[in-house]
Amino acid sequence: MKKLINAPDAVVRDALRGLALAHPGLAVDLENQVVTRAALTPGKVGLVSGGGSGHEPLHAGFVGYGMLDAACPGEIFTSPVPDQLIEATKAADQGAGVLHIVKNYTGDVLNFEMAAELCAEEGIEVASVLVDDDVAVEDSLYTAGRRGTGATLFVEKIAGALAETGAPLAKVAAVAELVGARSRSFGVALTSCTVPAAGKPTFDLPEDQVEVGIGIHGEPGRRRVPLASARELAEVAMDAVHGDLPLEGELLVLVNGMGGTPLIELYGVFAEVAAYVKGKGATITRSLVGNYVTSLDMQGFSVTVCRLDDDLTRLWDAPVSTPGLRWGR
Amino acid sequence: MKKLINAPDAVVRDALRGLALAHPGLAVDLENQVVTRAALTPGKVGLVSGGGSGHEPLHAGFVGYGMLDAACPGEIFTSPVPDQLIEATKAADQGAGVLHIVKNYTGDVLNFEMAAELCAEEGIEVASVLVDDDVAVEDSLYTAGRRGTGATLFVEKIAGALAETGAPLAKVAAVAELVGARSRSFGVALTSCTVPAAGKPTFDLPEDQVEVGIGIHGEPGRRRVPLASARELAEVAMDAVHGDLPLEGELLVLVNGMGGTPLIELYGVFAEVAAYVKGKGATITRSLVGNYVTSLDMQGFSVTVCRLDDDLTRLWDAPVSTPGLRWGR
Amino acid sequence: MAAGAWLKECARVVAAERERLTGLDAAIGDADHGANLDRGFQAIVAELDLGDEAEPGAQLVAAGSLLIRRVGGASGPLYGSALRSMGKALSQGADLSTALEQAVEAVEKLGKAVEGDKTMVDALRPAANAMALAVQEGIGVREALDRAARAAEEGAAATTPMRARKGRASYLGERSEGHRDPGATSAALLIRALAATW
Amino acid sequence: MAAGAWLKECARVVAAERERLTGLDAAIGDADHGANLDRGFQAIVAELDLGDEAEPGAQLVAAGSLLIRRVGGASGPLYGSALRSMGKALSQGADLSTALEQAVEAVEKLGKAVEGDKTMVDALRPAANAMALAVQEGIGVREALDRAARAAEEGAAATTPMRARKGRASYLGERSEGHRDPGATSAALLIRALAATW
Numbered sequence A, B: 001m002k003k004l005i006n007a008p009d010a011v012v013r014d015a016l017r018g019l020a021l022a023h024p025g026l027a028v029d030l031e032n033q034v035v036t037r038a039a040l041t042p043g044k045v046g047l048v049s050g051g052g053s054g055h056e057p058l059h060a061g062f063v064g065y066g067m068l069d070a071a072c073p074g075e076i077f078t079s080p081v082p083d084q085l086i087e088a089t090k091a092a093d094q095g096a097g098v099l100h101i102v103k104n105y106t107g108d109v110l111n112f113e114m115a116a117e118l119c120a121e122e123g124i125e126v127a128s129v130l131v132d133d134d135v136a137v138e139d140s141l142y143t144a145g146r147r148g149t150g151a152t153l154f155v156e157k158i159a160g161a162l163a164e165t166g167a168p169l170a171k172v173a174a175v176a177e178l179v180g181a182r183s184r185s186f187g188v189a190l191t192s193c194t195v196p197a198a199g200k201p202t203f204d205l206p207e208d209q210v211e212v213g214i215g216i217h218g219e220p221g222r223r224r225v226p227l228a229s230a231r232e233l234a235e236v237a238m239d240a241v242h243g244d245l246p247l248e249g250e251l252l253v254l255v256n257g258m259g260g261t262p263l264i265e266l267y268g269v270f271a272e273v274a275a276y277v278k279g280k281g282a283t284i285t286r287s288l289v290g291n292y293v294t295s296l297d298m299q300g301f302s303v304t305v306c307r308l309d310d311d312l313t314r315l316w317d318a319p320v321s322t323p324g325l326r327w328g329r
Numbered sequence C, D: 001m002a003a004g005a006w007l008k009e010c011a012r013v014v015a016a017e018r019e020r021l022t023g024l025d026a027a028i029g030d031a032d033h034g035a036n037l038d039r040g041f042q043a044i045v046a047e048l049d050l051g052d053e054a055e056p057g058a059q060l061v062a063a064g065s066l067l068i069r070r071v072g073g074a075s076g077p078l079y080g081s082a083l084r085s086m087g088k089a090l091s092q093g094a095d096l097s098t099a100l101e102q103a104v105e106a107v108e109k110l111g112k113a114v115e116g117d118k119t120m121v122d123a124l125r126p127a128a129n130a131m132a133l134a135v136q137e138g139i140g141v142r143e144a145l146d147r148a149a150r151a152a153e154e155g156a157a158a159t160t161p162m163r164a165r166k167g168r169a170s171y172l173g174e175r176s177e178g179h180r181d182p183g184a185t186s187a188a189l190l191i192r193a194l195a196a197t198w
Ligand SMILES: Nc1ncnc2c1ncn2[C@@H]1O[C@H](COP(=O)(O)OP(=O)(O)O)[C@@H](O)[C@H]1O
Pocket: A077, A078, A079, A106, A107, A108, C025, C029, C030, C032, C033, C036, C037, C072, C073, C074, C075, C076, C078, C107, C110, C111, C112, C113, C118, C119, C120, C121, C166, C167, C168, C181, C182, C183, C184
């Protein structure tokens, strides 16, 4: 394992130290691993998210004006514990309640639920939205359901923008639900990631094969296929998305790198995704290309598509100022 | 070689197609590989840069308000040809002359010089600034001199901000020179990059070794040392920088990933760099952490330090709106 | 009854099997199960009073709470709730078999998993059943615990051919078949540790 | 005199040796020299009239201009200028030896490199010198060209132990020693092609 780290069990802490030093707009509680905005906005609905580390800039990199109020990074690929989430929720409560944005994984769900219960007991109004956009996973009563991946960024941005307008918790939760319901993702891995504590790649992938339908935790995908061109791999991903939620109207598209894929390749993939969308008669009106919802050092990409409407577009365009996403101020 | 591409010789073109589709604020001439702002500002000094592709978001990702007016991406790691640069210079000439921002490599220097000569013959006022910040390379009359690396971003941002105020060419060139003169860089590679046309890693690096003093083209570094902690590697880099330009006063620091290194590791490195700077009695007042001046899929980092003054800080803070760097608007 | 000894033995076994558990999780999950449990049980050993004087029920409640506070992931809340339920039952005077039943029910309730879903329940449920049956048959607690541990081990081994329906492994669909579940494996280790120390 | 035949032979040889040139550049440069030259010479073959009727000087000027317009990097302007200077000299009635001298001087002037810097000059300068000497000695042009090609090949081989002082390889300092220079290697190929076709 070759990593720029001090020690496997110091990775998260060290990164948080760096985050704190690089971004004076954030308040970082290193002890409890809670990242909050340095300046809060009384009366605003608070947005809290969190999850295992290893997906940077998600979530801590999305704390700031127009997105989250607080984030809880867990250990690598391990959901945060209730204590962290409780502290973050209390910090983010500015008198109008708090929305928990939860990616649909058993661990995240259990820990957020425990925290929400305890916060409710302490009198904080908490609503939760479950993000489950990954069409690679069968959504059935007999499974853990779909994973939450790239759509989390959309939910955090758009719900964050609405919260900034002073909207009440119910409305913020509703738009978060709406964004999730209108979003779908699919991912492809060229290489496995390496979890620092494990010290070796999570899975072995021959030079001529790719994993299709991967998540963001180094989970193997649904199947392996021969390495193919960017165009063919983009088609595999888009077929899966389109098969689940037909591409129609105005779309927000994220072509996301898994952490180890350079921008030059992601732009190439975006060109193919755009051609695919055009072929279906839909239009990409907003887009994002880059490493946003990552899986440590994995090479690969995911595509997330959200069907926009005028309100969602306006909220997407609204100013945002976080370490990982910034425009308009 | 595992890459998200259609074909080795289509990589640059495909990425430019994606760039054009993702950023309506850019005008992309796919035929000539020239990227310009869609809307120019009559009377403003034009800023043109360019260089081999493979360093994304540099340079095309820095075209936009507050930075470049045009960029010329060459083939992978191959400087652009004079024709491209001439077209870009003409496009960027808004009546107040054009500044060429050139990274110090033989190929870039020769091609920019040819272009500048021809543009001058056609009556366009052209000034050039040579960026040569990499202290890993001996700066001597008997070598090609220092390489231009991370400081290019600083030069483009700060000169771009000054140009936006309507300053004349001489002043814009002078501030560009100043930023270059006050900046130093040093890089470390954990892995080699793979040039698509070459199909295999440029150099072999054993699992337990790193290359120290690398550039941004997969050139091997000055020496190999055993893989060490983030702290030790940051120290190696900072010792080299500090040995050349003592760390003093207020600093702008870029901790830059080489393309394949995830953000979680870069923040860890930033924490070590910050500790080092503090130990020297200097202060990091502005910083940037991320993959900005990359070397395809290489894993590793570089640090670039610039000694700020009040003017430079103000220009750094000024609004910028490009695909790769954005704040304030 | 020595809850402290059990917890210490759990910590020892989990540390020793850490790599293996993480390796199993790498195959059908996210390669952290060993690290997760190790973090939790090391905290228990380091931070709790595991002496013989303390009340076992209270010790288990404290240990469960600490797992919840330190582990995260799916296994933190699940094992944490299990220990808390077990401890509460013991404190209220329940026998070990009943307490184990409570622990397993807590996992089932929280995780909504049943036997055959390829989770820790596939080790825990047979263990609780075997223990209850043995007690019913009038068998002594040591022997009953040994049967429980064996049932857990068999249950864990039986997860290999299963297709996962809960947790991260469920994302793999049929590709989850042929791999032993990490949580069932750790559950068998913890029950075996119980049999060895109680 | 058949500039077209030479250029076609250059294209053939560069395509055949593309991997090797890129490999040499990977060791002490950026792994693109073969790709760069191949792109340039393929363009020459595809886009220029390389027939025997055309004026050789004009053909070489056109070929040099195309290299400058298509290759980029260090070698594009250097080889491009070389062919342009050579063509201009031929158009002005110079003999091949003088034209080759002009070509080499163009490279030296633009690249500011001298023999021993571990660049293409280490192949080109000896070639021009050997040719001039042979002509001075009254030796026929074919034999003179063969001597030039051999001098270039020896010069290229001699770059291996050198420490680079120009171009990308200079960044490596002493680590550039022990590797043959890609540009000197390609230069020797081009001069050999000249000897084979002129
Ligand atoms: N819904 C569930 N019910 C019971 N056990 C579960 C459930 N989901 C997961 N598990 C158990 O948790 C184990 C994984 O634990 P761990 O790797 O620590 O957490 P995570 O999956 O969050 O990374 C699985 O092997 C499985 O036995």
